[in-house]
Amino acid sequence: MDTMEGKMNTQKADPKPEENKVSSVKIKVLFFARARDLTSLTEMPLEVPSGSSAHDCLNDLVARFPGLEEIRECMVLALNEEYTTESTIVKEQDELAIIPPISGG
Amino acid sequence: MESDASRILHELQSLRASKSDIDRRISALESQLHQINLLNDSVPNGSHHSISTIDNSHLNGHHAHYLTPEMIHRYSRHLLLPSFGVQAQSNLLKSSVLVVGAGGLGSPALLYLAACGVGRLGIVDHDVVELNNMHRQIIHTEAFIGQPKVKSAAAACRSVNSTVQIVEHHEALRTSNALGIFSKYDVIVDATDNAPSRYMISDCCVVLGKPLVSGAALGLEGQLTVYNYNGGPCYRCLFPTPPPTTACQRCADSGVLGVVPGIIGCLQALEAIKIASVVGEPLAGRMLLFDALAARIRIVKIRGRSLQCKACGENATFTQQEFQEFDYEKFTQSPLSPSPLKLNLLQADSRISSKEYHDRVVNGDAHVLVDVRPAHHFKIVSLPNSLNIPLPSLEARLHEISSALKEEEERKGVGSGSRAQLYVICRRGNDSQRAVQYLHKTGFTSARDILGGLESWAQDVDPNFPTY
Numbered sequence: 001m002d003t004m005e006g007k008m009n010t011q012k013a014d015p016k017p018e019e020n021k022v023s024s025v026k027i028k029v030l031f032f033a034r035a036r037d038l039t040s041l042t043e044m045p046l047e048v049p050s051g052s053s054a055h056d057c058l059n060d061l062v063a064r065f066p067g068l069e070e071i072r073e074c075m076v077l078a079l080n081e082e083y084t085t086e087s088t089i090v091k092e093q094d095e096l097a098i099i100p101p102i103s104g105g
Numbered sequence: 106m107e108s109d110a111s112r113i114l115h116e117l118q119s120l121r122a123s124k125s126d127i128d129r130r131i132s133a134l135e136s137q138l139h140q141i142n143l144l145n146d147s148v149p150n151g152s153h154h155s156i157s158t159i160d161n162s163h164l165n166g167h168h169a170h171y172l173t174p175e176m177i178h179r180y181s182r183h184l185l186l187p188s189f190g191v192q193a194q195s196n197l198l199k200s201s202v203l204v205v206g207a208g209g210l211g212s213p214a215l216l217y218l219a220a221c222g223v224g225r226l227g228i229v230d231h232d233v234v235e236l237n238n239m240h241r242q243i244i245h246t247e248a249f250i251g252q253p254k255v256k257s258a259a260a261a262c263r264s265v266n267s268t269v270q271i272v273e274h275h276e277a278l279r280t281s282n283a284l285g286i287f288s289k290y291d292v293i294v295d296a297t298d299n300a301p302s303r304y305m306i307s308d309c310c311v312v313l314g315k316p317l318v319s320g321a322a323l324g325l326e327g328q329l330t331v332y333n334y335n336g337g338p339c340y341r342c343l344f345p346t347p348p349p350t351t352a353c354q355r356c357a358d359s360g361v362l363g364v365v366p367g368i369i370g371c372l373q374a375l376e377a378i379k380i381a382s383v384v385g386e387p388l389a390g391r392m393l394l395f396d397a398l399a400a401r402i403r404i405v406k407i408r409g410r411s412l413q414c415k416a417c418g419e420n421a422t423f424t425q426q427e428f429q430e431f432d433y434e435k436f437t438q439s440p441l442s443p444s445p446l447k448l449n450l451l452q453a454d455s456r457i458s459s460k461e462y463h464d465r466v467v468n469g470d471a472h473v474l475v476d477v478r479p480a481h482h483f484k485i486v487s488l489p490n491s492l493n494i495p496l497p498s499l500e501a502r503l504h505e506i507s508s509a510l511k512e513e514e515e516r517k518g519v520g521s522g523s524r525a526q527l528y529v530i531c532r533r534g535n536d537s538q539r540a541v542q543y544l545h546k547t548g549f550t551s552a553r554d555i556l557g558g559l560e561s562w563a564q565d566v567d568p569n570f571p572t573y
């Protein structure tokens with residue numbers, strides 16, 4: 001539901017994503033657990049050059065929030081709510097989730 | 106008046122003690138009786154095994170299942186569910202579930218698992234019930250503060266359902282006892298609170314081929330998934346590299362909204378019930394992420410079994426013996442039974458005890474006390490006249506310390522020979538040492554930390570000072 005709403009909003013705000021295709025793509029990054037503490041954000045928009053991989057996005061994020069380096073080796077990466085590897089190329093309006101494990105109980 | 110009250114309190118205490126003793130005896134006898142009835146019931150139908158197979162739904166009459174009249178009455182609302190019914194309830198009654206951890210997650214999980222009628226329910230925990238558990242560990246009652254959680258949880262489960270066999274494992278889970286305990290159960294529920302236990306439990310489930318219902322909660326977030334089930338991944342498939350110790354936060358340090366582990370624990374009971382009763386689609390290969398503040402639940406498809414996984418991968422040769430020899434504390438760089446960190450960074454002459462500090466306050470010695478805890482901790486409780494400068498902002502706020510010292514020297518009229526002292530305090534005495542180290546480097550060479558922080562103040566100086 002949330003995803004759908006989010007996508008519809010983005011579509012309204014950005015009616016012609018094709019125009020950006022040559023230069024860059026806009027994605028949404030979702031932070032969970034420790035990633036939220038380290039960035040003080042639950043989500044953020046991210047613009048990366050077209051053809052960028054999830055790995056490139058992560059590099060970009062770590063450059064903005066160096067604290068994220070801490071969880072770089074220990075997280076689940078999901079693209080549009082599905083497991084992804086770092087080599088996957090991100091597309092316009094994709095949703096990249098950074099999910100480190102929680103240990104507490 | 107006061108002696109009346111204390112007499113009543115005393116009598117109440119002794120009555121409660123005998124009441125819980127009687128309760129325990131009743132439930133023990135009830136469960137004995139239940140076992141005898143089960144055996145007797147099964148005799149006319151042949152061996153216990155053959156009547157309890159799932160595949161007897163074609164039989165008619167009341168011997169088609171082994172539900173006693175009492176069971177039919179107790180579980181009637183389950184039996185009335187078309188998608189659950191007699192078959193799933195019978196499966197449940199024959200199953201055994203082990204819950205590791207009787208804390209925030211384990212509390213609701215255990216209560217529901219006892220209530221729903223699993224055949225045998227095991228509880229592993231080595232901890233005792235504390236007052237600061239009560240806001241989330243709803244299985245425990247105030248009467249059990251100071252007693253083993255296993256005992257308290259077992260008593261609560263028995264009082265909900267005396268017909269379930271409750272097994273108390275009052276011990277810390279280790280590689281030395283895990284295989285023995287796990288092998289007696291069909292489904293394992295991970296309701297622990299630390300990284301090494303999570304790896305150990307997952308590996309043990311892989312080695313023994315047991316499904317693992319894994320839940321976690323911290324702050325305002327929860328996570329839930331089922332590992333090692335139907336070809337799905339194990340914990341190591343997802344997280345082959347353990348998180349750094351800085352990323353492993355504990356409820357005792359970071360806080361947790363009580364109902365959050367409650368919700369995840371309920372979902373763990375649900376997943377365990379689905380697996381044990383063989384209904385529905387367990388949450389394997391998917392992870393549920395619960396965000397309490399945003400009121401949002403996301404379910405993310407997670408990776409399948411990793412061929413490279415050290416525990417369950419194609420070429421993995423993780424045997425029972427390797428499991429028993431594996432050092433989970435070393436692997437995760439953190440202890441299996443987390444206890445507060447005790448740093449020792451400073452020379453003795455850079456530290457004073459809370460008692461000594463108290464003496465100096467009483468003496469009226471010129472000094473400034475800096476409290477380096479986070480602001481929201483400072484709001485809970487603080488010592489009078491302390492200056493809150495959280496450790497991360499210390500560098501930027503050094504000038505505040507300089508001016509506070511100057512002010513104090515002027516106010517106390519300290520002569521040119523001596524100066525106002527600088528003391529640093531925190532919750533347990535770790536961050537205060539880090540702060541003093543930094544202060545020494547930046548010219549505040551006389552800064553000293555108060556050993557053991559506010560906890561030692563509460564313990565050694567003012568027993569009425571709140572601890573949290």
Ligand SMILES: [Zn+2]
Nearest residue numbers: 339342414417
């Ligand atoms: Zn694995």
